[in-house]
Amino acid sequence: MQSRLVILSGNSNPDLARKVCSNLGVQPAQALIGRFSDGEVRVEIQDNVRGKDVYVVQSTSPPVNENLVELLVMLDALKRASPRCINAVIPYYAYGRKDKKDKPRVSITARMVADLLTVAGAARVITVNLHADQIQGFFDIPVDHLFGERALLEDVKKSMRGDEVVVAPDAGGVARARAFASRLNADLAILDSRDKNQARRSFIVGDVKGRRVIILDDMVDTGRTLLRTVEGAAAAGAASIVAYCVHPVLSGGAVERLESSPLEALTVMDTVPLSRKVLAWGRIRTVSIAPILAEAIRRVHLEESVSSLFHG
Secondary structure (H helix, E strand, C coil): CCCCEEEEECCCCHHHHHHHHHHHCCCCCCEEEEECCCCCEEEEECCCCCCCEEEEECCCCCCHHHHHHHHHHHHHHHHCCCCCEEEEEECCCCCCCCCCCCCCCCCCHHHHHHHHHHHHCCCEEEEECCCCHHHHHHCCCCEEEECCHHHHHHHHHCCCCCCEEEEECCHHHHHHHHHHHHHHCCEEEEEEEEEECCEEEEEEECCCCCCEEEEEEEEECCCHHHHHHHHHHHHCCCCEEEEEEEEECCCCCHHHHHHCCCCCEEEEECCCCCCHHHHCCCCEEEECCHHHHHHHHHHHHCCCCCHHHHCC
């Protein structure tokens, strides 16, 4: 396997790429990935990739546009180096929140990025927890859609007390939370948040009083949705509150918003690298997605079934 397998990392998340390589028992390929003096992305692949299967590990995390263009230039450079196959491994797929035309004169950015990746040279995409499942249909190439909840589930099981209830922070996350609760043999509750008299009111639908609440979401960006859910659970009498999410974008003042909340711990995955400010926050924990990505790469490379990895 190792003779034809090449793992190449961009600058967005090199630590994750190294963990993936470690799980696969391979060394990362060498490449010059930098900038010209005017800021343009410069890529030079320094290892021979002719006839090999190349996997480019690059999250399109903040700075989003920098990392996205870097990925596209890497794919283009590889396309011109005659590999057997180019696979884009994108732990965090940016621009996924606009997946439909819900207003006049707006862009469907999830489709736009899919087109860019395909034109740049990707023959397959491996990604984790897309914002919406239908984004897979925007590609004309195979998409392996993995779920980080597999690893989060194992982490939750280590601290189970028996009185847990899983809370979905919005209607869009109900299916995800229901599947998670089912695997934990726990109850399910939902946050109902609505505008009333020019003020947003949130309350929990379900029994959380005196129980340990586990909030599950695919992404925490500004932290406002998570904060509303935490406050709703606390107001409903939850004994303790923890949260699990796959993509810790944590932009703007997310940490400051959550610092004064009753949230005891936020467990995230390393699909997005954490800033020093976030790492200094004492209530954040990290579970690595690397073993799941490495197993997906191994199965794709050996032409084995990947379907068992598609379930959270």
